[in-house]
Amino acid sequence: MLFDALPTNKERKMKKSLKKYIVFVPIIILIINIVTINSKPIPEKTLFRIIQQGLEAWHYSGKKIDDYFSETGLKEYVSYLDYNKRYFLQSDITEFNKYEDSIDDELKEGNPTLMNLASKRINFRISNVLKLIDEFLAVPFDFAIDEAIDFSPDNRDFLKNESEQREYWRKILKYNVLNKYIKLTKAKKIEPLPIKKEFEVKARAEIKKNFTLRLKRNIKTNKKDAVSLFINSIVQVFDPHTTYFPPKQMEDFDIEMTGKLEGIGALLGEKDGYVSIVRIIPGGPSWKQNQLKAGDKILKVAQGYGESIDIVGMRTIDAVKHIRGKKGTLVRLTILKPEGSTVVIPIIRDVVVIEETFAKSTIIIDKGSGKKFGYIYLPGFYNDFRDEKGRKSSEDVKKEVERLKKVNIEGLILDLRGNSGGALNDAITLSGLFIKKGPILQTKNRHTGVRILNDPDSKIHYEKPLIVLLNSLSASASEIVAAALQDYKRAIIVGGSQSFGKGTVQMLIDLDRFVKNRKEGYDSLGAFKVTIQKFYRITGSSNQYTGVIPDIILPDHYDHLKIGERYYHHPLKSDKIQPLNFKKWNYDNIDISKIRELSATRIAHSKGFKIISEYIEKLKKMRGDRTFQLKIEKLLAEQKKTKDDSKDIDKKINYLKDFSLISNLKRHSFKSDKLKKVAEDNEKHWFEQLKKDIQLNESLMILKDMIKLKKEKS
Secondary structure (H helix, E strand, O other): OOEOOOOOOOOOOOOHHHHHHHOOHHHHHHHOOOEEOOOOOOOHHHHHHHHHHHHHHHOOOOOOOOHHHHHHHHHHHHHHHOOOOOOOEHHHHHHHHHHOOOHHHHHHHOOOHHHHHHHHHHHHHHHHHHHHHHHHOOOOOOOOOOOEEEOOHHHOOOEOOHHHHHHHHHHHHHHHHHHHHHHHHHHOOOOOOOOOHHHHHHHHHHHHHHHHHHHHHHHOOOHHHHHHHHHHHHHHHOOOOOEEEOHHHHHHHHHHHHOEEEEOOEEEEEEOOEEEEEEEOOOOHHHHHOOOOOOOEEEEEEEOOOOOEEOOOOOHHHHHHHHOOOOOOEEEEEEEOOOOOEEEEEEEOEEEEOHHHOOEEEEEEEOOOOOEEEEEEOOOEOEOOOOOOOOEHHHHHHHHHHHHHHOOOOEEEEEOOOOOOEEHHHHHHHHHOOOOOOEEEEEEEOOOEEEEEEOOOOOOOOOOOEEEEEOOOOOOHHHHHHHHHHHOOOOEEEEOOOOOOOOEEEEEEEHHHHEEOOOOOOOOOOEEEEEEEEEEOOOOOEOOOOOOOOOEEOOOHHHHOOOOHHHOOOOOOOOOOOOOOOOOOHHHHOOHHHHHHHHHHHHHOOHHHHHHHHHHHHHHHHOOOOEEEOOHHHHHHHHHHHHHHHHOOOOOOOOOOOEEEEOOHHHOOOOOHHHHHHHHHHHHHHHHHHHOOHHHHHHHHHHHHHHHHHHHHO
16 A cells, blocks of 8 residues: 555644645645534544545546446445345345436435445345355255356356345355365365265354354444445445545554554454454563463453453454553453463553564575675565654665675665555655665646655665566555666566556545544544555656566466456556656666576576466466366365366475575564564574575576676676
């Protein structure tokens, strides 16, 4: 996600350096009606009216909320409610279609008739399915019958009637029971045929429990969730990145952007109806206390010494509201231990830092030449805007670069694979680390036209050969950095066929700013993330939709997946504006075609890349085919073939056998030996992953080529 402005409630003061990115907001505020609220909770009418006016006033596209919006929004909403076409009948869709030209009017009037109708109807249909689950799972299925099920919603219409729904759910349940039965027998290393009654009974019981729990939880979806789902489905008509955040999701966004939260320091998940501890975050309050463990199940939560609230069966997203809290406050958890004992664990909440959020680096040594290379992995463009001393991705990368320079590295790899973006100003600053001065990016919006964003300093922090690694999950801020360094010919971009293709900028707006005379303790409206700009490369072209095409393309596991802006329903299209004047670096005058040729030769002779390429082609042919067999012999054969096809790809090959990875922990000081041990274990695991990274290995070879050709040139 990429942003150029922040929530602006009373607790959040924007840094002066960010004010330049929201120069037109005061103009927009005049367009939006400021409403008076003297009641609690805030009525939906207020929220709908602000969203409607905000979309038309703020969104980059200038689209209108009209009958086209209504017709398209209806399709998106129905898809959100029942994407897999398992619940609604054709008669329901016919009834909903009566509203295809009135959603725009309902939004303006704050009268969500369709939302109320559809929410009740989906719950009614789910209730009927729950009855089918009880009926079908009361007796064994016949796994000898030769039949199949197609799970792809693209290949089917909505169910015609209750009879067709009944038959489809019979197959859904049969497939899940059969799959669970096979897994249970394999776990015990028992042959699945002939059918073992004990495992068949257990499989039916587990599937019944899981489906019943999940569907009942869906029915319990509260009104705020229904409102959020309705708004987020229809605003997609404007573009995929315009999103409404209810208050809880706003809190999660803050964690993503800052890399820290206030709470108990445990990663939570859901298993068998319980909110469970998945992982304890090192250094956090739970880790320090050492009573809460992974695998523990939370039964109840109490604030301080107040009454406990039962959270069994509660969604994790709802349970977190009770567990997370302000630093220094007490929470008491009633825990069910794996061995069956129950214990109450009191925990004082504190600030929890999620280290996985932040940049990290290592030194890689070529065993043959002894040359040292730097490797920096950046998972996201984080920035704690509320804290002057908070972590910033651009500053962290700068520090890693300076540390690597001290050991005299010959070249550097900046890994942005899987980096979905974040703070715009960090992308600009980070790009500037590798050039002396000049423009990095152009932005354009409806209100102020084109703006040029320049390198904020005139110093080059790293001058030697540079590679940037991308894949199809690298988006927005990652694409800004890669595009700028590619256009300056400062770095060689390496990776999959193209990056994600998100070339838009969003502004996050606190919706409570539009409400006055609020009562104490009123329900917050949440926040609205709206696309306000498109960004353009210094060449005038756009990353939007098309993404960044690497200079050297490597076979990539993700290339068979439909990942990227071009696969969304309503993406903004790519276009061009005027190019800027800038001075190219030109890869140290290295012939990029020669580098590409050397890499292509290695790839052609690489067994690892050949396996990946063949695997990608197989998956492309299978794309869209989600038909599964319901006869046990055929499903077993199908699963064996899938396993055989993927076994080569999963081989634990040490692709970095010609390189050594050097620990970077010596430069850190740890508050305890226990924390040091955690860091050492994490680094060891990271190194094991890097050794299996064939793309990293090829990037190192490209780096060696760059250094060699530069010497030959000089």
